[in-house]
Structure formats: C-alpha cells, structure tokens
Amino acid sequence: MAQELEIKLSVAQPDLDRAVDWLLGQPNTYESETLQLGNTYYDTPGGDLNRQKIALRIRKVGDKHIQTLKTRGEFVDGAHRRQEWEWPLIGTTLNMGLLADTPVGQNVNLAELQPVFETNFQRRVVMIEQGESLVEVAIDSGEIVAGDQSRPLSEIEFELKAGDASLLLAWARRLADEVPVFLNLVSKAEQGYHLAGLYHPVQQTASDAELSVNEFLFLLSVSWLTGQPVHVDVDDFGAIGRMAGERGVGELCQHVFRLLAEGSAIGDMTTSKELGQLQLAIAAA
Secondary structure, three states: OEEEEEEEEEOOHHHHHHHHHHHHOOOOEEEEEEEEEEEEEEEOOOOHHHHOOEEEEEEEEOOEEEEEEEEOOEEEOOEEEEEEEEEEEOOOOOOHHHHOOOHHHHHOOHHHOEEEEEEEEEEEEEEEEEOOEEEEEEEEEEEEEEOOEEEEEEEEEEEEEEOOOHHHHHHHHHHHOOOOOEEOOOOHHHHHHHHOOOOOOOOOOOOOOOOOHHHHHHHHHHHHHHOOOOOOOHHHHHHHHHHHHHOOOHHHHHHHHHHHHOOOOHHHHOOOOHHHHHHHHHHOO
C-alpha cells in the first residue's frame, strides 16, 4: 500500500495545450511520455464500493494491465491524500485474492463485483524537478462512459513523487494565472459513478455555522458535477471571505460571491480565471 498526494484541476479542453506549453516553458520541466489509458471500474449492483468511497479499477496501458484500489482519503491544503494499492495483472480479469487484505475484501461480497463504467483518455506526462523534489503532472483528455451515456474528461493532476508537498499548490496557483482552472474534489471515479446513477451527492452546508474551506470547496465541486447552482446564503461564506481578505484576494472573493448569489452555474464560472484563483488561494490551511 502507498499514499498518494495530488491536486486535481478540471481544465477546459481548449486550454490543455496552452497549459502544457506553459509548463514546458518553465525551468527544470520536461515531457516524459504520452500514454493511451483505458480503465474499467468495478462495483456491486448496489454500489457498495461507492458508498464506502472506494474505487476499484483495471487499467490497460499498452499490453500491460494493472489492478488498482483507492480510498477517497482526505483533503488537506488543497490536495487529496489517500491510500492506494496497485498490482500488475496477467490478463483483464479481476484478481479477487489480491483484495482479501484490503477494505474491499473485508466489507464487500467480491462475487458481486462487475464493470460499471469506463474512463478512456490520452495522458501526457510532464515532470517537474525542483531541488530534491519531483512532481509529476498528468494532462488527461478523453471521456467517461457508462452504458450509452458519456461525459468529457479534461483534467490536470499535480502528484508529488518526492520532496516538498507545498510545491503542488504553488505550481497549481502559477498555472491558474495562465489558464482558467477549477480545483475539483470530485474524482474520475465519482464522475463515473454519477454518470452510472450510483452516486447522488447532496449539497450540504454547515448547520448553524459558517462554511469551512473544505465544505465550501466540496459544495462547488458538487455543483460542478450536478449542474445545479450553489444553494447557500452568502452569509454562510463569512469565514471564507475573512480568509480571502487575509490572503490578499478579498476583492476576487467578493466577485465570486456575487456570481454565486446571482445563481451562476459553476460550469460557466470556470471559463474565467477568478474562481480557480480563489479556490487555490484559500485551499492551504
């Protein structure tokens, strides 16, 4: 088992090439490879894995197959930190024995696991070497497919391979000054489960309290996924506004709040830089 630490940004398809060009124009960066990835995700008919915030997939890379299990983990300083198990496979069939000592093996009827959706995309990989630190940037472009339904997949992930974790947020913020980005707490798996009808997130607010940063960011991500406007009174954003002011982005924050109060869709707001810049400015504790 390993721990994965990454920041995931949704980026409009036309901006992906601009983002890559900018990354490769920075010192100590280089493009390492381009991959075609096909991923099949598994769950029970009742969505037992999704309820436990677990994703199980088989990934095809060239003639290799890899079985991967991920937990949802936690969101800290703008990044996802989660547990991950990964095993090479011979062929395309799930190896149930590998799951026996994981959360899946303990809580799910393995015999009921079946394919639920696929994610198929091209991944360009850019490496950043900064001192003793190494960051992998994955630029993904493709689609998520569940039955006869599909949705586009267009993301950039900064993943720490070694060294200073603060570099993830620093590089994400620099990118947000170049192209519009959206700090997305909804994983590829959750997007697929939603498309397959197994994941129905509900916008939740803090009861009798102002929203925390994580609650605010999750609220935005759910709105992005479902297409529903943010159903929160602006008064609930007090703590966010104060933090934004302390970090020198108070005016930017008020602009975003006005758009939310007017019922603007998150999808529409991601076409400009302001929302992503605000998210990343307040993401670090």
